[in-house]
Amino acid sequence: MYLYSPWECVQMGRPLIDFVEYSHEELMGMLLEQQGMTFKFKKIEGRFIHTFCAGQLLAKIGLTPQEVVGSQLKDFLHEDYAAEKEAYYNEAWQGKEDVSYEGELLGVTYVASLRPIRREGEVVEVIASCVDITERRKSERELRETKELLESLYESSVDGICIMDTEGKVIRINHAFEKIYGWSEAELIGKKAPMFPAHLEKRMEEICWHLQSVKKGIHLETVRSRKDGETIHVFMTLAPIRDADDHIIALTGITRDISERKKMEDFYRKADKLNAVGQLAAGLAHEIRNPLTSLRGFLQIMQSGRVDKGEYYDIMLSEIDRINSIVNEFLLIAKPSQSKFQKNDLVRILHGVVTLLETQAALNNIKIVTEIEDAFPLVECSDMEIKQVFVNILKNAIEAMPGGGIVTICACVKKEMARIRFVDQGVGIGENQFARLGEPFFTTKEKGTGLGLMMCYKIIGDHKGEININSAVQVGTTFEIMLPLSSSVSPEA
Structure with missing residues (x-):
């Protein structure tokens, strides 16, 4: 119907x-x-x-x-x-x-x-x-399990985790954060997080804007003070917490205490420097003995009164200047120093290192040739650390050529980077050894420590540069150091 x-x-x-x-x-x-x-x-x-x-x-x-x-x-x-x-x-x-x-x-x-x-x-x-x-219960269960997992990771993490509002005030911290800095959660709630260096505490709005626009976290290595006044080195990562509309509603700061790592790096640096100084001492002794012998001979001749003293003055002064130059370069390598980034002349540093090592090279029948681009720009770097890198690499090149040959040092600018290349004609490095280059105590030399190249990687990494190595067995090795010309190195707070 x-x-x-x-x-x-x-x-x-x-x-x-x-x-x-x-x-x-x-x-x-x-x-x-x-x-x-x-x-x-x-x-x-x-x-x-x-x-x-x-x-x-x-x-x-x-x-x-x-x-x-x-x-x-x-x-x-x-x-x-x-x-x-x-x-x-x-x-x-x-x-x-x-x-x-x-x-x-x-x-x-x-x-x-x-x-x-x-x-x-x-x-x-x-x-x-x-x-x-x-489906709703399934989603709730999955959400609860995810929350429990995240909570477990949050609480069991060895890194200190701090959740804060967009003004940098603490909302919550985990146990690792309490252990690293010494403050309890109750003491920090609602207060400025102690993880921020002074120059960042008043720039939270700028930081949030950066995180919103760049969509990447901020990484910072700095020095902070614990509640008990002890100074610690920390590596901090700052990342945003976003809502459904992609707006930043809070921040999370992850802190890792790297004080022990810094101590080890300092130990390796000093050990490598002592090793380099010890090896340089023998060559320097020979280098200094030659002009001293000449000076002694000239003085004996002048003392006898058999010749006009004036004709030997220029030669003697030249020999004394030679000794002074070598000793100064040796002291610069040997003495402890603080890393300080400023505009430096890499060409001057290279010439100083060549002066320091050319005697050792000559004793091994090695000639050092430099090819430097005109009007080479200044580079923001640590004079002492870059000198240490050049010494290590040039020494390696000399020691890799027991039969003599030529070491060519080229310096030029390419794509806003200063490029320094050390090219030797030595025994080369096998492919099976490449993966371990830069590891502490791994070395291809009979009496090496492996610390030199490791510190080279660390120093160039701190300068936001890179090291590239090309080698062929019985042909030679090229070490290429790339350093940025622009100021991209942020000094520690």
Whole structure:
């Protein structure tokens, strides 16, 4: 039978019974197609009997309307499970509004909401709607597990973690942070984080802007003070915490105490310097002995009065200047110094190193040739550290050529970088040794320590430069040092 819509009934003057039938059919269709489930029950002779049940959730939990309608809970559910749910049925039948409970059948989690239907003030039936919340519970469980995992990582991390607002005030810290700096969480909440150097504390707005625009964290190596006044070296990473709209709502600072690493680096640096000084001493003694012998001879001749003294003055002064130059270069290498970055003339440093080592080279039948580009620019660097690098690499080149040859030192500018190349004609380095170059105590020399090249990598890395090595066995090795011309080295705070 065709069912007319309410509008058609009004237009055609048909009885409203057609409208009622239309509405009933439409409602039943909606209930059958709903994602959840709707059911009703009455209390008959002390038993809760289901009078209606429809919805796609019904099939998901393994039931049919025929099994539910006209039956009690215990007729189609396990007795204990049915008794648990029947308690909620009873609450709703007693007139309690908004009774709800969760259930799970065949891996499907659902929530049921019961509401009493009253007639003349008395409850005559209870209607219930059920919603499938399986995916929501799965998401909540995964979220909870993720949170627990992150919480575990947060608390067990050996690095200090500090969460702060965009003004740099502490929201939360972990145990490692307390251990590194000495302050407890209670002492720091709401206060400025002690991890920031003074020059950054008042630049939080600028820092947030940088993090928002660059989308990368900030890395900083600095020196900070603990609560007890002890100074520590730390490596800090500052990263943003964003909301759903990608706006920065907080910051996280991760601190690693690198004091022990700094001590070891200082130890290696000093050990390498002592090793270099010891090896240079023998060559310097020979170099200084030659002009001293000449001076002694000239003085003996002058003392005898057999010649005009004046003709030897220039020669003697030249020999004395030679000794003074060698001793000065030796002292610059040997004495302790603080790293200080400033504009330096790499050509001057190179010539000083060549002066220092040319005697050792000559004793090994090695010639040092320099090829330097005109108008070579100044480079921001540590004079002493770069000198140490040049000495180590030139010494390696000389020692790699027991049969003599030529060491060529080239200096030029390429792509805003100062490029210094040391090219020898030595024994070369095998491919199987390349991967370990720069490791402490790994060396290709019989009496080497391996500290020299390791410190070269460390120093050039601190200067934001790089070292490239090319070598072929029995052909030679090229060490290329690249240093930035622009000021990209940030001094420690």
